[in-house]
Amino acid sequence: MSRHRLLGLLAGLLWETATAQAPEIHGFLQAHAAARLGGVECAPETAFDLPFNEQRLQLKLEGSGLEGSLDYTAKLDLLHDATLNDTDLDLRELYADYNTERFTMRAGRQVVTWGVADLLFINDTFPKDWVSFFGGLPLEYLKRGSDALRLDLYPDFADVQILLADFRKDRLPDSDRFVLPGPDISAVLDEPSELEAGLRVSRYFGSWDGVLYLSRTHYRAPALSQITGQWRGEFPRLNAYGSSLSGPLWNGVLSLEAGYYDSVEDRDGTDPAVENSQTRLLVGYSRQIAEDTTLGIQGYAEWMHDHDAYRRTLPVGFSERDELRTVATLRFTQFHLHQTLHLGLFAFWDTSDNDGYIIPSVRYAFSDALWGEVGANLFVGDRNGQFGALRDNDNIYATLRYAF
Amino acid sequence: MRYATTVIRLAAGLTALLGAALISAATQPTAEEIVTRSLETLYYAGEDQRARISMRLVNPQGKERRREMTLLRKNLGSSGKQRYYIYFHAPADIKRTAFMVWKYPAREDDRWIFIPAIKLVRRIAADDKRSSFVGSDFTYEDVSGRDVGDETHRLMGEENLDDRPVYRIESLPKTKRDYSRRLSWIDRKRNLPLKEEYFDARGELMRTFNADEVREVDGHWTATRRSMRDGRSGHRTEVVYEEVGYDVGLTEGLFSERYLRRPQRQWIR
Numbered sequence: 100m101s102r103h104r105l106l107g108l109l110a111g112l113l114w115e116t117a118t119a120q121a122p123e124i125h126g127f128l129q130a131h132a133a134a135r136l137g138g139v140e141c142a143p144e145t146a147f148d149l150p151f152n153e154q155r156l157q158l159k160l161e162g163s164g165l166e167g168s169l170d171y172t173a174k175l176d177l178l179h180d181a182t183l184n185d186t187d188l189d190l191r192e193l194y195a196d197y198n199t200e201r202f203t204m205r206a207g208r209q210v211v212t213w214g215v216a217d218l219l220f221i222n223d224t225f226p227k228d229w230v231s232f233f234g235g236l237p238l239e240y241l242k243r244g245s246d247a248l249r250l251d252l253y254p255d256f257a258d259v260q261i262l263l264a265d266f267r268k269d270r271l272p273d274s275d276r277f278v279l280p281g282p283d284i285s286a287v288l289d290e291p292s293e294l295e296a297g298l299r300v301s302r303y304f305g306s307w308d309g310v311l312y313l314s315r316t317h318y319r320a321p322a323l324s325q326i327t328g329q330w331r332g333e334f335p336r337l338n339a340y341g342s343s344l345s346g347p348l349w350n351g352v353l354s355l356e357a358g359y360y361d362s363v364e365d366r367d368g369t370d371p372a373v374e375n376s377q378t379r380l381l382v383g384y385s386r387q388i389a390e391d392t393t394l395g396i397q398g399y400a401e402w403m404h405d406h407d408a409y410r411r412t413l414p415v416g417f418s419e420r421d422e423l424r425t426v427a428t429l430r431f432t433q434f435h436l437h438q439t440l441h442l443g444l445f446a447f448w449d450t451s452d453n454d455g456y457i458i459p460s461v462r463y464a465f466s467d468a469l470w471g472e473v474g475a476n477l478f479v480g481d482r483n484g485q486f487g488a489l490r491d492n493d494n495i496y497a498t499l500r501y502a503f
Numbered sequence: 504m505r506y507a508t509t510v511i512r513l514a515a516g517l518t519a520l521l522g523a524a525l526i527s528a529a530t531q532p533t534a535e536e537i538v539t540r541s542l543e544t545l546y547y548a549g550e551d552q553r554a555r556i557s558m559r560l561v562n563p564q565g566k567e568r569r570r571e572m573t574l575l576r577k578n579l580g581s582s583g584k585q586r587y588y589i590y591f592h593a594p595a596d597i598k599r600t601a602f603m604v605w606k607y608p609a610r611e612d613d614r615w616i617f618i619p620a621i622k623l624v625r626r627i628a629a630d631d632k633r634s635s636f637v638g639s640d641f642t643y644e645d646v647s648g649r650d651v652g653d654e655t656h657r658l659m660g661e662e663n664l665d666d667r668p669v670y671r672i673e674s675l676p677k678t679k680r681d682y683s684r685r686l687s688w689i690d691r692k693r694n695l696p697l698k699e700e701y702f703d704a705r706g707e708l709m710r711t712f713n714a715d716e717v718r719e720v721d722g723h724w725t726a727t728r729r730s731m732r733d734g735r736s737g738h739r740t741e742v743v744y745e746e747v748g749y750d751v752g753l754t755e756g757l758f759s760e761r762y763l764r765r766p767q768r769q770w771i772r
Contacts, residue, residue, distance in 0.1 A: 125595045167768045196765070203765065212623045239620035253761060301760070306605070306613045308626065308760075345626050350611055352626045386628045390681065391635065393628060437560065437738060438638030467568045467594035502596040 122162030122171075126503060130154045133234050133476075133496035141278045141491070150276035150494065151234040152181040157191070170196040183275060192244050203251045208244040211262065213299060213312055214356055215343045217430060218445065219399050221358035221379045222312035222341040224297075226267040226319055233272060233489065235458075235476055235496030243267060262297035266290055268334060269319035278491035280482060284323060286330035291317050307346035312358070314339040322372040335373045336363035351386025354397075368405025371412045376404040385430070391438070395430035418483040421451040439464040443474075452484025471499045534656035537670050537689055544694040546648035547585070548723040549749030551577040553770060557745055560639050563737035569593060570637055573771050577753045583608035586758035587647055590771050603763050606647055617763045624760050633681040639740040640710060640731035642681070653677060654685070664688045664697050682709055693717065693724040708734040715741075721749040 133151035141147055160173040176189040194207030214223040231240035247264035268290060274283050295317065301310040316339065321332030341358030358379045365373035379402075385395030403409060406422035413419060431444040441462040448455040460474030474496055478489040532540075558570040571593040577586045587604040591597050599619035606612045614627045632644040654674040661670055669688040676683065682701035689696050699712035716728035725747055732739040757767060 125598065127596070163768070170765075198765070210622045212621055215626075237620075242621050251761070258759075258761060303759075347611055347613060351628045354626075387634065390633050434635070434638075437562070437640075438635060464568075466566070467596070470596075500596075502594065 122160045124158065124160050126156065126158040127500050128154075128156055128503075129237075129498065129500040131234075131236055131496065131498045133494040136475075136477075136493040136495060137491070139278055139491045142274050142283060145274050145278060146182045146276050149182060150492070151236075151496065154179045154181070155189075168198050170198065190244075201253060205247075205249045205251075208246050209249065210239075210242045210244050211247065211249070211264075211297075212242065213297075213310075214341075215308075215310075215345045215354040216356050216381045216383060216399070217385075217395060217397060217428065218447075219381060219397060219426065219428065221356050221381060222310075222314070222339060222343065224314045224316050224319070224337070224339050226269055228270040230270045230272055230276065233476055233492065234276070235474055235494065235498070237472075237498060237500075243270065257300050257302040260297070260299040260301075262295075262299075264295045264297070266292075266295055266317055266334065267319075268321070271320055272489065272492075277489065280488055284330050286321065286323050286332040288321055288332040289334075291334055291336075305346075307344055310343045312339070312341045312343070318362075318374060322370075322374070324372045335365065337361070337374075338363060341379075348384070349386070351384055354381070354383035354385075356381040356383075368403075368408035369412045371409070371414055371417075375406070375409050378402045378404070391434040393430075393432045395428075395432075397426075397428040399426040399428070400424070401426075424449065424451045426450070447486060449480070449484050449486060452481050452487065454478070454480030454482075454484030454487030456486040456489075468503065469499070469501050471497065473497045531658075534658040534670075534672050535651060537658065537672060537694075538654075538656045538674065538687075539651045540694045541687070541689045541696050542648060542651055544724060545696065545726070547578055548725070549578075549721065551575070551749065551751060551753040553746070553748045553751045553753065554744045555746040555772070557743045558637075558639055559741045559743075561739050561741070568638070570639070575753055575757065575770055577755060577758065579755065585647070586755065588758055588762070588766075589646075590766050592771075601763050601766060603758055604647055605758070608650060612647070615760070615763060622764070624763055639742075640733050640738055641740060641742070645712075645731065659686075661691070662688075667697060668692070669697060690717075690724075695724050695726055710734060720747045723749050 131151060131153050132149060134149055135147060155176050155178045157174060157176045161171070163170045172192055172194055174192040176191055178187045178189050180187065190208060192208050192210060194205050194209045197204045211225045212223060213225070214221055220227070225245055226243040227241055228243050245264040245267055247262055250261045252259040252261070272279060296315045298313040299310060301308065314337070316337050317334040318337050319334065322335050323330055323332045338361040339358055340361070341356065343354070343356040345352060345354040347353070360377040360379065362374050362376045364370065365375060368375040379400070381397060381399045383395065383397040385393060388394045401424040403420065403422050410419060426447055426449045428448070429444070429446045433442040434440065435442070443460040443462070445458045446455060457477040457479065458474060460472055462470055462472040464470040475494065476496070477493050478486050480487040482488055482490055552574070554574045556572050556574055558572070560568040560570070570591065573590045573592065575588040579585065585606040587602070587606060589602040591600045601617045603615045604612050615624055616627050617624050633642055635641070636643050636646050654676050657673045659671040659673050661668065663669065668691045670691055672687045672689060674685040674687065683704045684702040686700045687696045688698040695714060695717060696712070697714045697717070700708055701710040703709050711732045711734060713730050714726035715730055716726070718725055718727045725744065727744040727747065728742070730739060730741045753770070757770070
């Protein structure tokens, strides 16, 4: 089933329900801008001083029909991007739910979030928007919706989720807004047309939440290769198998997550363009350390399989990645003034590459409807690392949102 | 296994009966008994409870914020275990956010939050008894209750408060809390606290609770208007229970991740 047919089906469903009952309309007006810190040489097409300067109106429409067994949601952003001098309609979500006692079916563009890790992703293989994230937009813009058909079943022993989705790629930093190392490659991207599938099974074990995840998907960043002088990008197949467990420990929350990435198209690790198979592990712990103050820490490890094969086939001039990549994160959150003032700090530190990413933020709610946030995205350390590579993109940002 | 559980329950039931007999034999209830009954009336009334709640948060300059929510509570038998579910209707920015609490009598609660913008269910650290509930002057503990054994209680006397006969009780927390002394005025007939004052270590008044309106709903005395005032900042929170019902038929299954993500419309109106 193509994504157009899936959306067509949904549009029909929505029309049926929209005529049933008056929907509720909410949304927000939001202005967001980010200014680059420091000066570097950059390509003429790159927005240098203000890589982000956008205003958007989000309209959220929610309603129901068929005596409550059908719900629908539409979230549409009307976006004015002053940086790229562009106006766009961004369909964030558009789905209908059919609810019964034993199952729920959700069809359409929807956000799916899996896993227990905080800003590190193991079993959440769903599309992300890293451009928005590195530019300081609110967290919800990190997640891109999937065009999917999702069935949630509720047998006694567990909750079971089955997902069929069209492929959607990650939105990755490009030279429109980012100063990136290496030559600017323009490649023809070949997106997979087959449906992806996911299975999630979860249940409580006393106070613990246990979850199993299976995904038959694709990498969402392109694997680039040069064929007769022309760069091409493909999205290699990926199977991910994993599990997570979270529960109470010493008045805090312990989170464990593990995943095995089976890189189907490079199982022996000899194709330098395609990621090798990996094992990913995460341990996280968060607890309240004082009134209205929470601290969260995570340790993450990514073990590359077939590292010898990777080294043998790595083209000359490319910096070598370690067999074991380890990342530590810290999240600090504090509320003041009856929770109208939020102080936040999130920091990644990659102990293998010696680079990091620090996001301090301050948010103030002027009223129930209006909040503003200022913050920064700071990349530090070795330029060969994933975060260090973005070192010329340090920015401070400001967001103002009026919700209605 | 089932047999053993039954025997234990039976034994617990017998103890409770014996306890009740002892209480009726005495003329004056002890401070512990008064506090136990008031906690039961305030937090355990009925098998379950549904309430539509409106909260007004007012800062010293008179600026207002509002929270509209539905609260669902279910007692799991007489074990003391409870399930709570709180769904936010307003303001628009947090609409559809939901909290779920599995409350245990003698250990930390399990808590989850559903964040609708990213469709995420996250477990939250539960050691937040002292933390403000959604920015109000009420703490999490004020919303979902404390254990009688968390404090030592002393009956200070009997008096009248707004023409109601009350017991005046002093309670001192056994472990460190945000307050170091609490005075409560508990209605002698209806068992509800009509007023509470929380003091810090220097004896300064921190917070004052008032049950501003008490009504009998489905046979249970209920504080349908309550307020908490921060004595130091002047910030105050007024709460109105707009719709309250007891024994409405909530099932244990409602308090699960499934309904955290998609609340059952029947209960969330």
